[in-house]
Amino acid sequence: MLKHVYRLMIELTNGRWTSVILRQFARSGISRFVVPSFAKIYKLNEDEMEKALHEYHTLHDLFIRTLKKEARMIDKNEKSVVSPVDAVIEDIGSIKETSEILVKGKSYSIQEMLGNDQTVTKYLNGTYMVLYLSPSHYHRIHSPVEGTIVKQWTLGSKSYPVNKMGLKYGVRTLAKNYRMITEVNTASGHIAIVKVGAMFVNSIEKIHKGMHLQKGEEMAYFSFGSTVVLLFEKGIFHLEPSIHTPKDIRIGEVIGILVKENGGA
Known part of the structure; x- marks a missing residue:
């Protein structure tokens, strides 16, 4: 019963006023009373949390929880690309010359997603990967690679659910x-890390400062669940053979390797 209530709360966040009310509740001291039941319903692993469950004074604090340092191991191979989030890999595929990607049988335009014609060009015929975070997942986002930030920008104003139903029936939610x-x-080429909000306006908080990223370094966090879309420039990414969809993945686990643009490792 409680699980259905939580799911209803999550679906209600696509409305303006319900979003405001639920956001205020999640950040209020009253919400601490639902922390134990939420942790139980969604089977959160308390052993890996940095704090004990009773130390989370609001539901929001629980959503954006940090983990013990040893809870996630980052692959050290300099060529590897690792998962930036704890998530389910929902879709992987090629980016068409028309800039379209196909997710759950529905076409999305990365031109619309990125909002920049010049940026889009380098990703045509490249690879995309969609990683979905449910309310049960750890909500912090880490860098999948080592590299230099070229630029960072935000687009959009409202956020609708990006679960399986949202991806299938929503109105271009990813874009x-x-x-x-x-x-x-x-060292091999460009990657775009697209962090897509699922609840509330501005539900993504940036953590990282500076222009250089280490692989596994924390970048940002989501409030509640959401989705990350990875876009790889043409010819620079080889998918890890064991990866399939859907697949549960954790931060630091290998999802592929970077190769030189001429195809060499």
């Missing part, structure tokens, strides 16, 4: 929701 895009230049 229209509030989103923060970070473009990173690596």
